[in-house]
Amino acid sequence: MSELALSDEILMGIEKPARYIGNEVNMVRKNPNDVDIRFCMCFPDVYEIGMSHLGIQILYDTFNRRDDVYCERVYSPWPDLDRVMRDKNIPLFSLETQSPVKDFDFLGITLQYEMCYTNILQVLDLSGIPIYAKDRTLDDPIVVGGGPCSYNPEPIADFFDVFYIGEGETRYDDVFECYKAMKDDGSSRVDILHAISKIPGMYVPSMYEVSYNEDGTLASFEPIHEDVPRTVTKEVVMDFNDVHYPEKPLVPFIQVTQDRVTLEIMRGCIRGCRFCQAGMIYRPTRQKDVNLIKDYAVKMIRSTGHEEISLSSLSSSDYECLKEFTYFLIEEMGNQHVNISLPSLRIDAFSLDVMKKVQDIKKSSLTFAPEAGTQRLRDVINKGLTEEVILNGAMQAFHGGWNKVKFYFMLGLPTETMEDAEGIPALCERVAEAYYDIPKDQRNGKISITASSSFFVPKPFTPFQWAAMLDPDTYIERAHHVKDTFRQQLNAKSLKYTYHESYVSVLEGVFARGDRKLSKVIYDAYKSGCIFDAWTDFFDNDKWMAAFEKNGIDKEFYTTRERNEDELFPWDFIDIGVTKRFLLSEWKQAKKGVVTPNCREKCSGCGAAKFGGGVCFERGK
Template sequence: MADLQETLERILPRVEKPARYWGGEWNEVKKDWNEIPVRMVLAFPDIYEVGMSHLGSKILYHVVNARPDALLERVYAPWVDMERELRAAGLPLFSLETKTPLARFDLVGFTLQYELTYTNILNILDLGGIPLKAADRQEGDPFVLAGGPCAFNPEPLAPFLDFVVLGEGEEVLGEILDLFRDWKEQGGTRREFLEAVAAVPGVYVPAFYDVKYHPDGSVAVVEPNRPGVAERVKKRVVHDLNRASFPESPVVPFLDVVHDRAMLELFRGCARGCRFCQAGMIYRPVREKDQETLLRQAEKLLKSTGYGEISLASLSSLDYSHIAELIDALVDQYGSQGIRVSLPSLRADSFAVEQARKIHEVRRSSITFAPEAGTQRLRDVINKNVTEPELLAAVQAAAEAGWNAFKLYFMIGLPTETDEDVLGIAELARKVANLKPKEGRITRVTVSTSNFVPKPHTPFQWEGQVKREELRRRQLLLHDRLKGRRLEHRWHEPEQSFLEAVFSKGDRRVADALERAWRLGCRLDGWSEEFRFDVWEQAFRETGIDPAFYANREIPEDEVLPWDHLDPGVSKEFLRAERARARRGERTPDCSRERCSACGVCPALDIPIRRRGEAR
C-alpha cells in the first residue's frame, strides 16, 4: 500500500496526536501479511488512548498472534480531524500494523464496552469500506463480529453484525479461527461459515433468529429461524485462569494513554452482588489466579514493558483472597526499583485504606469511595453493603494516613429513590467533610453523581430509567444542598445516560435510529464535546422510534425481554428473586464469603461452587 502510506504521511502532520494512527510501538506484532492465512483486525470503537487501556484487547491480541496461522492487527476510532482528512483524501481506514484497509481483512472484531460507542462502529465500518449491514455483505467481504459486556444485549447492533461472541473470548476465539481457517481452505460460502460458527458454543448469529412483536410494541418471541441453532446461547468462560493464555508482552504505547501502566488481572467475576451492576452479574463466577501465577506474571509484564507502575486490575481487586500478601510481595520486590503498585478502586473500609497506605498512594492523588446511595435504606435496596459508620471510619483512617481530598461516587435515579435518599447524599458528604481526624485534615470532598442506567441481565433489568427532567430536578436538588466550604458537586447530564439506557435495553428496531443518527453526523457520543442530543432526537423522530419506550418504560416481569435468548448463566429466577428482595430492602450476602445465593451460574457453566480462598 505505497499510496496509502504516502497519503498518510502527508495528512498526519495536520491531525492532533498523529501517533494514534501510526503504530510501531514496542511489542507491536507485525506479521508478514502474505504468509498468514487468517487475518483479523480488532476494532476498538473509541480513540486510541481509550482502546490501548483495555485489558481484554491486550489478551485477544496476544491469543491470536501467538498462533502461527493467524494475525490480529489493531484499529481505533479516528478523532474528527482524522476522519475529515481520511474522507477528503479518499483514504480507507486502515490497521496500525500493516496499514491495511479494513475491507481486506477476513474478520473485523469489535469490542462492545459502552453503548455510546455504537455510532463509532458504523463509522469504522464505513471508513473501512465494509458494507454496514450484514445482509449486504458479499462473498469476499470481511465477517464482522463483536464481543464484550454490551454483547449481552447486542440487538440494537444486530443488523450490522455477522455474529456475536458471549463471554470471555480467549478460548472461543481460537475455535472460531480454526473453523474459519478450514472454511477458507475449502472455499466455502459465507452462509456455510455462518452456519458452522453458529454451532460453536457461545456464538450467536443474529440473522438466524427472528423477532416477533406484539401490537403494543413489546417483544413476543425471539426464535431460531432454522434447524440446528440453539434456542438460547450460553456465554463462555475460562475455567482455570492460571492456565489461561496471558499477554506477557503487551504493546507499550508511545502516547500517554488513559491507563499507562502494566495491568495485572487478579481474578474475574465479583460476588458482591450489587443489584445495579451488570459486570457483577455477567462475569460470574469469581475465578482467582494463584499468587505464584500473579507474581510470575507481574515479573514478566514489567520486564517486557518497562512500565513504572503495575495496577491490580479486577472488578473489586481488594477482594482477592491473598491481597495483603500479594501487595506486600510486590512492594517488597519492586518498590526499590522505582515501580509503584496501584489499585483502580477502593472499598469503603479501613482494610482498604490500610492496603492503599502500603502502596504509598498517599498524597499522590485523592482517594475515591463509592457508596452509590445516600441512605442505608437505598444502599440495602441496591445491595451495596457498606454502612455509614464503615464509610466514615474509612475516611477518618485515610485522612489520618495523609489523604486530604476525597471523592465520593453516587448514582441518582436508583429504583425506589425518594428525595430523602437524594438529600441523604448531601448529609453523608457533609458528615465526611466535618470529620475531625486526629492528624491531617480534610480539604475537599467531591461528590460525583451519575444517573442510573438499568442494564440487561441484572435484577434491575425490568426497571424504567427515571425521566430526564426528573433526573435533572434531583441533580439540582442535590446541587443546592452541596454548597459549602470544602464541598464540590459534579454530575452527569441526563441526556447521555438516557441514550445509554435506550441502547442498553433496546431491541433490533433501535438499529434504524442508530444508523440514522450516524448518517446525520453523530459519532464519538461518549465525548461530551461531540455529543449532540438534538441530532439524536431528530434521528428518533425520523425513524419513528420512541426512545422513551426503551429507556423509561418499566417492563412487566412476564414480558419477553429482547435479550432473553442470551444466557449469562445467572438465572432469570434469581434476578426476579433479587428484585423482590430489593423491593423489601433485604440484602444478599457475598456468596464467596457466606452462603451460596443460588444465582445458578456455577452449575450452568459446570464450575464447582467454591468459597473464597478454597483450594481448587
C-alpha cells in the same frame, strides 16, 4: 522506511500522527501471505482509549500465538483524520501492515459502552465494508462483536455477522478452524455463518427471526433453522490459571489513558450489587494464583519498561491473597522504581497502610462508592457499605493524614425518594463533621469532600432489568435539589457536588435494553454526522433526537417503562448462568429492601455454579 498508509502531508497535518503508524514496542510482525487468517481487532474509539484496554491485549496475544493467524489492530480515526479520509477516499487500514481493513478475513469489534455505536459504523464505512450485514459478500470480512455490550447485542444486531457471547479466550480456535475449512471450499457467506452459529457462544443474528406484540414488546425470538441453537450460553474461562495472558503487552509511544502494566488478578465479583451488570455477567468469581501473578508482574514490567503497575478486578479487596501480593509488589517494584496503583480497595487498616506506602498522602484522596445516600436505598441496591464502615474508614484515614475524600453516588435508583437524595449531602456532612471533631493539632488542615452523582441506567442481566429509568426532567430536578441541600450544610464550604448531564444517560438507557428496531436510529444518527458520542465535544443530542423522530421510535418505551415480570426480553436468548428466576427474586427482594449475602458468605443459588468452578466451589462443596 516502512510503507505507511497515509502520506507525509496528511500525517503532518493532523493531531498526534503516532496514532496511525503502529511500530510500537512488542508489536507483532508477520507476513500476511504466510497466514491463513487475517484478523483485524478494533476498539471503536480513539487510539489512546483503545490502547488502554486489557481485553484487546489478551486477544491480540492469544491469536498471534497461532502460526496460521495474524491479528492486527485498528482504532477510530479522530475526526480530523476522518474528514481527510472521506475527502480523499482513503480506506481505513490496520496499524501493523498498514493495509486495508476490508482485505481481512475477520474484523473483531469490542463493545465496551453503548456510546461507541456510531463509531462502529464509522469504522465499517471508512473501511468500505457495507454497514448492514445483509449487504456483505464473501469479499468482506466477517464482522464479529464481543465485550460487555454484546450481552444485549440487539440494537446493533443488523450491523454484525457474529457476536461472540462471553469471555474471548475460549472459543476463537473453533471459529478459526471452522472458517479455515470453509473459506476456500466454495461455501457461501451464509453457509459459513450458519456453521459458526453452531459453535458454542456464537450468536449469528441473521439466523434468528424476531416478532413483536402490538405494544412493541418482543413476542418471539426464534432460530430460522432447526440446527441453530435456541439459546446461546456465554463462554467462560474455567481454568483461570491456565489461560493465555500477555506477558509482552504493546507499549504505545504516545501517552494513553492507562499508561501502565495492567494485571488481572480476579474476574467476577462476589458482591451482587443489584445495579451492576459486570457483577452478574462475569459470575462465577475466579481468582488467579498468587504465585502466577507475581511472576506475571515481574515479567511484564521487564518486557514493557512501564513505570506503573495496576491491578485489575471488580473488587480487589475480595482477592484472597491481596495482602501477600501487595506486599510482594511494594518490595519488588519499589526497588525498580515502579509505582503501584490499587483501584477499588475497601478503606481499612490494610489498605491505608498500603496507600501510605505507595502514594503521596498530600496528593491522594480516599474514595468511597456508597452509590446511595441512605441505608434504606443501599439495602435496595444490595450495596453492603454502611455509614458506620464509611465513617470508621474515613476516621482512620484522617488520623493517618488524609484530608481529601471522593464519593460516588447514583441518582434515579429504583424506589428512590427525596429523602434518599437528601441523604447524599447529609452523609457528606457527617463525614466532614467527624473530621472537625478531631483536635486541630491532630488533623491536616481543611477537609475537602467531593461528591458526584451519575444518572442510573438499568442494565440487562441485573435485577433492575425490569425497573423504570427515571425520566430526565425529574432526574435533573432531583440533582438540583441535592445541590441546593449541599449548600445548606454546616460545612458547605468543604463540600463540592457535581452531577452528570442527563442526555447521554438517556441514550445509554435506550440502547442498554433496546431491540432490533433501534438499528435504523443508530444508522440515521451516524448518517447525520454523529460520531464519538462518548466525547462531550462531539456529542450532538439534537441529531440523535431527530433520528428517533424520523423513525417514529419512542425513547420512553425503552427507558421509563417498568417491565412486567413475564416480559420476554431481547437478550433472554443468552444464558449467562445466572438465571432469570434468580434475577427476578432479587428484583423482588430489592423492592422489599432485603439484602442478599455475598457469594462467600452464603450461596444464593444464582445459577452460575453450573459452570463448575470459581467461588461456587471454593469451600470444597
